[in-house]
Amino acid sequence: MHTYIIRRILISIPLLFGLLTINFFLIHAAPGDPTDIFYNPDMDPEARENIRRIYGLDQPLGVQYLKYIQGVVLKFEFGYSIAKKRPVKDEILEALPNTIQLSALALLLELSLGIGIGILAAVKQQSTFDNATRVTALTFYSMPSFYLGLVLLFLFAGGVSATHWFPASGMVDIVRHESMSTLGRLGDRAIHIFLPSLTLGIGAAAGISRYMRGELLEVIRQDYMRTARAKGLTERVVVFKHGLRNALMPIITIMGLSLPFLFSGAVIVEQVFGWPGMGRVAVDAAFQRDYSMFLAVNLIFGAMVVVGNLVADILYAMVDPRVRLS
Amino acid sequence: MSTEASKNSEVLLRVEHLKNYFPVRQGLLSRVTAYVKAVDDISFEIGVGETLGLVGESGCGKTTVGHSVLRLINPTEGTVLFQGKDLTHLPAAELRAMRQDMQIIFQDPFSSLNPRMTVGAIIGEALAIHGRGDRKERAEMVRDTMQKCGLDPAYINRFPHEFSGGQRQRIGIARALVLSPKFIVCDEPVSALDVSIQSQIINLLVELKERYNLAYLFIAHDLSVVQYISDRVAVMYLGKIVELADSTELYRNPLHPYTQALLSAVPVPDPTRRKQRTLLPGDVPSPLNPPSGCRFHTRCPLAIDICKKVEPRELDVEGHKVWCHVVEEQITGSPPSS
Amino acid sequence: MILGLFGLLVGLAGWHAGTLWDTLAHTLEKLFGANVPYTLRDLDFLVSTLFLLGMLAALVLYSGLSCQRIRQADRTAQGPERQWSIVKRQFLKNRLAVAGALIILALYLVAFLCPFLAPYDPVEQGDRVQERLLSPSAEHLLGTDRFARDVFSRIIYGSRISLLVGFLAMGLAVTLGTAVGAVAGYYGGWVDSVIMRFVDMMLSFPTLILIITVIALWRNQSIWIIITLIGLMSWMGVARLVRGQFMALKEREFFQAARALGAGTGRLIFQHLLPNSLTPIIVSATLRVGNTILLEASLSYLGLGVQPPTPSWGNIVYDTKGNLFTEWWMPLAAGMAIVITVVGYNLLGDGLRDALDPRLRE
């Protein structure tokens, strides 16, 4: 298992390297350059040239590429963001935890809600509950996140005064947060993250519930379920002990795959709810041609895919002895 | 060598030192660390119109032999001479042409038929591949073959799922037969069928063989069926043939302790004949790390020291071949050399 | 049947023409100079009419044929059911799936018959002073936007974009994915390794960011480029699926049998592997259409989709989200249109899977 994990990580290195290279040339091929944000009659062309020189943009592309790669490989250095006037690393270290927070909660929501509803629907197959949740799940699954976000924002974040229960943007109440008690701060964070994580997580939860239902129905037909019943176990033990663990295994894989999806879903959710995360950094970087930032952000997105898959594999091995012990 | 290809002097298929090793990759660089020795140096011959039974427990490599003989998988080593031509090194085009004379029938009548093709297309596919006749002639040939295999030609446009297991197996046989091959590998053709259907298929196979002078390599785990249908029987254990003899001879006078155990394990549908059986201890070892010396020694009731170290050699008693140190000692009277 | 097919084709052509009248107008202009013999609106009406007639003809023919078939079936009532009739029965039994199919059918009809259904021209602006931002009424079912355009008509026409993008992008993704997956699955070994690494890499590309960049590169966001991009960014799942199918089918005995018969690569792939992979491909394709439509909507919402004034549901939401406080029904209706379409496709996909997947049929 260890060699397997190490191997997977080793394999992903050239993959990420290739990703970096393609992204590098892609973003440089795009029209414009980072100094376009200084595009302004106040600024002499000479001043823009100064900026280009400071950031080394006047050098041939090949040289820039080699320098960049050298920095990344030798010093783990991702350069300076021209638009944000700070090291790329700093900006990412500030934004990444926020996105992780959001995604993690969305993931939690996705799993708890999705798995819970999926189990109930499977156990009560063809019941009213089953049909109702299936249709509801499908509706949320089919809803674009920007639209859901917009509707939630309008309904619960001030559009309708009577139901103004949640703040419309940000991570904390920026004015009062500091003067709050620990519990109050926690509550403050909770009400701020609720709508964005709901928007991000509910579609995925709907997807998971559909999968979960299907998997559990599949597992319920397995021979070992019959064996368990023949032992005289109660239906609850049969379903929740013998069935659930097996049905959860494919869900783990899906979860690993959904991690990067949550991350890219964050692009839109962060925009709608003003959440200070990677999604916004990514979009800004692309539009502003903030080369270093763009590359680093995309590298992280790429790494997220690798990590998601790896985590799924490891978790899978943890619950499935067939993989763990071979 | 007297019973080699006993009935006909002409040898149709000769397999020599066939080996099939599957590499096992492990570690960081996925280096080959071991081989699964599915088939390890076996040789046999099949004469024109002869049936050779190949029997053994699951995982002993009998199916691999069947597939290697037809070069559905490439053997690691050894030669397969079919009508004098070495199949193992034949170029793809020539091999394809050769396939007209050698065919295969599979075990699972559900998985062996393409569910998206009609019976006519399945049976006629071989004709289409080898460019036999035009469309109309081919349909005629298909109908003809269906008739021979006990299928109503009216069903030519139906799909496999519309048939029962026995009928599907007939379709599989018709597919193999339509090119009028000389040799058919029957890979467990009846083991997936109901008891009452098995006999229909066995009888059909026997009948076809006699009618068209077919040679079969009949692979099965059911000793009674193999013994019934075969001229000669080879018993395999862990990738090796341990005994090869005329089928009645093998039943009457099994020499190898494994063959003896196998025979005694087969339940006989006659309550009056409840017999004392030799029970083999344990399970078949993994072909990944087969035991040293004689591969059977870990389960053999007769095993002696030398069995652990030295591989037994072929002992040929009037065409009854056996690979066993103990038998060798009993028959030749001399202790096996090391 | 052939006539129906013809109707369908003509309808399809007309639909494309209608959707892309800007592009077409440009082309026609170049071809004929200023002398286009008829206006595009006429053309749109013409093809829609042809389509309608074609559909009618197809219906009549089909009902005739099926009557005949029933009579035949009566004669040969014995014997097990044909595969497709089982599938059909399974499918029809699933009420939700039928609902999905009906939604999709209705949407396609709407898309084809826009000129008849939409009460107004979707891009024509009314009296911008008197008629803008009207509330829903009998004349304007969903009111008017700030250009005094009829929102209902815009949503009707918006169906064309969503369905077109969904269908074509998915088609591209499925074609590409099938080809790549087939090669990887059939050849296996190092070919497979290389291809799958590539697939992994493609999966690591953040779709949205890539699309933003490429649209900037092409300096143009024509619908075709958006379709191509969405297609190019979403084939990987299909590739994995097809590869897996091929790998599994290669183990099946009928594949071995075909090899034993001496079948060549082409026959093995196109006769044996591909047809047996079709079921999951169709199911995944149907489910994928929904995702594609969502992606297009998201792009439109970010202002990266279809250029105005051509209506697409995504850009109607984008366009009218500023009206959320007051004319909230406009973004709501466009959003619901997206949801209903995607729900329809997903229901259809689920239904198809349940009907086609023998695992679940037992």
Add this chain to the structure above:
Amino acid sequence: MNRIVRITSLGLFFTSLSCSPSSTPGDSPSDSAQRVIEVEARPDRGRSEEHNLEFEARWNELYNTPHDNGDTLVIGTIGDADSLNDLTSAAITGSNVIGLLFLSLTRTNPDFSHAPSLAESWQFSEDHLELTFHLRDDVFWHDGVKTTAHDVKFTFEKQISPNIGWATIKWKQFIKECVVVDDYTVKFIFERLYPYQLMDAVVGAVLPKHILEKVPDEEMVSTDFNRNPVGNGPYRFKEWKAQQYIEVEANENYFAGRPPLDRIIFKVVPDQENLALQLKSGEIDFMDGVPPRFFEELARQENLVAYIAPGRSYSYLGWNLLNPLFQSKKVRQALTMAINRQEIIDSLLFEFGEIPKGPVLPIIWAHHPNLPDFPYDPEKARQYLAEEGWKDSDGDGWLDKDGQRFSFTVKTNKGNQIREDILILVQDMFKEVGIAVRPNILEWTVFIGDMDKKDFEAAVAGWSVGLKMDMTTIWHSDSINDKFNFVSYSNPEFDRLNDAAIFEMDSEKAKQMWWRAQEMIAEDQPYTFLYSPKDINFVHRRFQNVQMETVGWNYNLEQWWVPKDKQKY
């Protein structure tokens, strides 16, 4: 004094206005029941080197009259700042914060004249080539170090360093040298005489030498100071969370006395609808540049007061004069007449805007009030076009000439809905007269790239108005290739007038020259001047002493206060 700045887009604003907030007491609206207040348009008075004592007295009044301290102001802003160091900042939010943190040598009065700030007084030498500032001796950096003339000189040297890339480096082009006379006296020596010497000398925030002298020029773009500034202004930097907020708190040691509000927080919300929502629900207290479509709903809110300020920018439809289609003046005039600009203002701006007749807006002293105009008149437009040979000869509804149809593409940038909407309206309006227009909305970087390369037929863009009257960068024929004369307007007579007017020290004479120049442009119509939008600002009504001025909504931001009983936070 008109300088025209920046294409506005995507929140990537540049400011040249707000470097020095200043004040005049206007009406005090907060206690009146009136909730929509028109900000009085106060045109600048040209080169105003002398003090305006009336404004200055009003400004100082606050610190001497009773007011309550406390409470927090939350300002909603769509984009984050990039840097809080004036040398490296490029985004508007950054400039707004810098305005609170740092002092410049002077403040700007509502009439654009200069008021004392860091400099108590100043005077020119006899030859008007040396400008001496006398600094206050009671200004401290927030870390306790005194602000001196050395800081001023240091700042000047950094501003002109080519290795830093200060955005408005050009403003210092005629300053030869900055000399420290003593700790509190500093002298600027000019190369030549021109009207804007004072303005050029004072532009830019004064920075702390004792901190920044350790930073090499090349590292200025990434120095920690950009994110942790130490200023000397009324507010001191407290915290900056990227993409979330920037918080500043009252500077107890401010020379003029502690500002009333405890804290001012700039809250970043990347979405217009969301911002409006928060304004409505009270999550933010202030928002400037509110999209007009939200006005009605927000004006209904009891707690908000609206300030409508005169426009400081205009949008235009520029014609590429290199394109044969637009080379005829008459055609351009006809195109202008085909556009119903009042309708654009009515429908897209909800009437919050005016039609500009030329590039110089009324808030500028050199504004020409009676320029020739080409009001909406499709009939006349058709007639003009017919005179130029554009007729519908084949009866297909489109004009043509020599077999060529009158059709073109209009480009604009994404992210500005009004501009995108204009394309759609204009398409419809041109259809009326038989001209086919295709809209093409491009990403901003792509759009300006195309403009630079003259790869466009027509384009909708906008300029915002700067402080100096100078039409060179946009209209001068020298600016066609590497500057901002996208449309390639070339008029030798205009060039001559412009070059002379810039250096004309007699403002009355200069005004005449500028008027003439504006007439030329209005006549030539290289642009169709579409609209000049009014700036809509909403403030929570609890804030007192809110004085919005033409110079900027933040003219007296440091003086806003809230009565104790109304304090929210």
Add this chain to the structure above:
Amino acid sequence: MTDVMDQTSPQIEVRNLKTYFYTEDGVVRAVDGLSYRLAKGETLALVGESGCGKSVSALSVMRLIASPGKIVEGEILLDGLDLLQCSETEMREVRGNRISMIFQEPMTSLNPVFTIGNQIMEAIRVHQDVSRKEARDRTIAMIRRVKISAAETRVDEYPHQMSGGMRQRVMIAMALACNPEVLIADEPTTALDVTIQAQIMELLAELQSEFQMSILLITHNLGLVAEVSDQVAVMYASKVVEHTSTAELFASPLHPYTHGLLTSVPTLGMPREQKLNVIPGQVPNPLHFPTGCRFHPRCPVAEQRCKQEEPLLREVKPGHWAACHFIENGKSPIKGADR
């Protein structure tokens, strides 16, 4: 049919059991009037081809028939207790405790994600109030009892680490953990190799005498039947067609189907010249059983009567029941059937 054999106090008795599946395509009569009695320590073999209803009848005894299946009629008496009248809770007390079951596929019948110890222990703990430790000790003892070496380490292994034979031993250990009165073995060796089959059957025989269980053996393998069972019931199309002691059945099969079955399988040493008997046609679809005698379309001696009239299972000879119109005086209608 009433009593099959007059034996004293049957351990388990099934009377006129009917289990139907209500599918969308129609009613599948999977078990259609099955009766048998099984005495303590005795083995009854239920023989038949796939789809004849033998497995369903076993699951019916356990009351493990899931929707759309339903036991529509009958009595299942376990030592006088009618299981069909029991509540689900009572039934759970019976399952795995008084009646246990082992299945055909040892591969899929064990839950892959739990250790075998865990799975056996579960059976003990659900029925007996014992501590974890004790349950574990008993589990290890049980594993040892089914002749798995190194029981102490094996107890913590997972099913996939074991061979097929081993897994079936685990299944047996699990089934016998609570010392049941009745063991239902549903094709226990079909998936195994012959040498392993011999091991397993040997083990079962040993355990049977040790625990004094009654065994209901379900199989299609006539050889197995001959070797281990005391009495045999032959099923065809959801009904029993012949029922008698093993010795009697093999000595004189009376029903044409039984005869066909016995003669269509090659036996070891059978000369190749001897043709195998063939039962023509196919096993009928349980949705559409033939009218009358369900075997009539394939029966060599069928007459018009067989198409219309369903033969009852009757005692054609002392201790020998069969359902055929043509059995007279204990003689088979097929010539040369008596061996």
